[in-house]
Amino acid sequence: MAKTLQLKFNTVAGKNVLLTVDNPRSNLTAPEVVAAMQEIITSAVFGKDGFPLSEAVSAKIIERNATEIV
Secondary structure (H helix, E strand, O other): OEEEEEEEEEEOOOOEEEEEEEOOOOOOOHHHHHHHHHHHHHHOOOEEOOEEEEEEEEEEEEEEOOOOOO
C-alpha cells in the first residue's frame, strides 16, 4: 500500500497549493505536521505564480492500493 502525506496551503493571492511527501513516517502527530507546515510557510521556498504561501489549510495521509492485472 502506497502512502502519501498531502499538505494543502493557500497563497497570499488566495490560490491553493498542494505539496506531497511520499512514504511519510507512520507515527506522525498533528503538532509535528502543523509545525512543519509553519516552517514551510516561513521559509518562503514554495509559492505559486510568484505569490508566497500564507496559510496552512489541511494535511492528510492518502493510502492507495494497486492490483496488477496484466
